[in-house]
Amino acid sequence: MHPLIPTSDATSILPTGAKTPPITVIGTEAIRATFDEQCLQQAINSRLAPGVTDLVLNPDAHCGYGAPVGCVLVSPTHVYPGPVGVDIKCSMSLLQLDLPADQIIDRPTRRALINAICERTPTGAGRGQRHAKKSRFVDETLGRQAVIEGASESVCTQLGIPPEWALRCEDSSHVGHDGTSAALGERLQRHLDGSFFRKFADKINQLGSYGGGNHFGECEIVHVEDNDRARAAADVFGLQDGKVAFLSHCGSRGIGHNLASGQFKALQAKFENWNIPLPGGDRELVYAPLGTPEADAYLDDMALGANFATVNHLLINALVLEAFQEVIPGVKGQLVYFISHNIARQEVVNNRMSWVHRKGSTRAFPAGHHALKGTIYESTGHPILLPGNPQAGSSVMVADEGAALSCYSVNHGAGRMLGRKAAIRQLDQKEVDQSFTEHDILTNCRQYPKDEAPAAYKDFDEVLRSVKSAGLATEVARLKARFVIKDGDQADD
Template identity: 75%
Template structure:
């Protein structure tokens, strides 16, 4: 990722991949060699591996050869990003890299299970009323916040400072009307500073609030409880639990209800996280320039900081602040969605299934030593019995993995298998793009996209569905899932079938 959302990856021919091709090692596994390191592990069937273009492969090699990196994995959804590919996992016990986290710190997925049978939303008028009720509470659009809708929660500066330093604490949840029990259904309900204290975050926040790029802190806090734009969405689903004993047993542990309505959300840290990450990129890039430090592969998006330095500490604190915002943002969105359902269908009850990130660096134990596992467009996948799940509701089963596909083909809830150790306990974060946004707008037909939604009886808040977010802009989701299953990384627990979608209507209706 970069300091500007308008910057594009470097496609200079000198940076394009010219090394040896991948060597298949199984139906959905392969190795990508580098000149000086053990090979990169690749997961994907042959047809999926064909979607990895040269720039994606070169970025993978560049990232593997970067200082301090001890492992790199390419998932089935991999495609070129900024510095590191989207859909990769990068491990380092000695360095922290902002690029494989990106500017949308802790972009995540969450799933709310409702007690409504599918028949309760069969009527299109009911779904239209639900869309309206949700959009009155959860704004969409890059710059939109609480002031743009009538029934949002108000977040003042004081509460904003509390939530970015505490995450989903009981006090923060009470203040926002979020059930406190939901914090136990989070991958991480809160993040602490570089020294494992909250005080480090409080001190860091005081410092950055004096910076010019964070002079709009209060405005950014007004974005809490909103989706934003791009590929972020809210989607009403019907749950279809797999027809096998394991799927049914795990679904019960997760709290999934076959044939009932659920709500899937995708968003992150909004403008606050973008400001933090952009500031970090500028600071590190300036220091690399000033000190004459060689950039990995000459790529400014692969700047880094050795652990223990002031630069690394500042980045880890900023990442934690952004991650805490993203956590509370998701939990608030789910509380607002439940409130909207209760307005339209009184008596509706709901509970959070899980909240899990796919843009974050986490300190984990890798090969018996602590390391920072950077997941860029990748999601954690810990199987039952993994030490990190002790004392959680998922200690025996493994935690839920939330994988968005597309409205036409559905999304999936999976659970990790023992084979996930081969992928640094990670899987893909979704389908992964196969067409760039500009390319999609050039080659896809709006009428065809909209007719697909009509034929599948999927409603949207957009007059025209965003064509750069059409299902055809993404990889074949069923083949992506087949890759994950065939590689022994995870098993499918349930499929989620879309009934309506909330997207950024401002761009879609231009």
């Protein structure tokens, strides 16, 4: 057993059994009970890996590949594909509409909106533009530009994305290992010249689409917290109390999966050929020292996948706005924020430039943080988008000074309580579907996926209580779902 030693109501430490500082754990007593032994062992394996100086376990943490989902890993000397994950730059985005909540009370309007969105943004693994009759076609030339440049003004303009939305992104574009986009162009061409991207055009056609699994689009009503700080932050963020917003969760689709899987295979082959010990004996915890060709290759591939994810999200939001305007003419929308939870970024940690790997973890810079200087978020901190579940709601938060404890990071959502197979085995389909009816939440699915049911996830309010009690962040607004778009067969009324 790995004992967690409480240090406050919502924090604890996990000793590693070695001569290293312990792991920082965020979570109340109830949340700590959700961490199983495998999750804790993965955290220890990750903390003891070469070059790692800090590891944080967030309240949504659960078992992942190599490193737990819901962790932060810091290293000034190495990069790790595992603590980024297979879905490079899986992210959240929020679109605020100037539409009062009472405009979507009736079910026919919501059903029309669901249909209009699904006609533009397909869902499901392997599905792309050809599966949605009103999607935005992206040819291979523009697709190459998008993965090299990210949300540049040129890319946004060609895709019908408001270019100013790039200013409301955690990162609107990513560069290669040497700080240039030219390195990404060379890396992409190398992939295209070989057999790595045999179906590159098909993968580019996934721009503007949701995947499967836990990815979703969700129509929300914004409820700003009733206090001065929340109202001030909401004003800066562009959140409008009592009005409709749209929350999206997806990542880099097939391109990101290809790039990440290729990196795992390449590094695992190196470890085997060179007989390098694996941290904890885990093949998913391979790594590369900075400055090596292997690290350069990983950083370039991560950036290519991240640029795809960025453009994918912004295009989805443009298509969602278009769908609302088709059903309710005259609606206007503004991107609130776009933020990742599967990425490695260079940040200053303990006065040292490091690579901060966030796997199922969200950046949380508070007001006054040096990285926000010159942005509209300098005096408030940036928005943190945390999905809970459709019935409990989702949250927009803002970081507090105490976020330094967690390397300026918070959770990325509620976190799973049941694995997918266990959820499918244990949950009753009729009860899952009935719960949505009782909450008057429509979906595009004939049957809501049991492995994505609210009961498969941790108690979101307890997760948020952990974050608040630990002094990491404060809630600005709660988002209440009115309809959900998931991977599933089209439903009707």
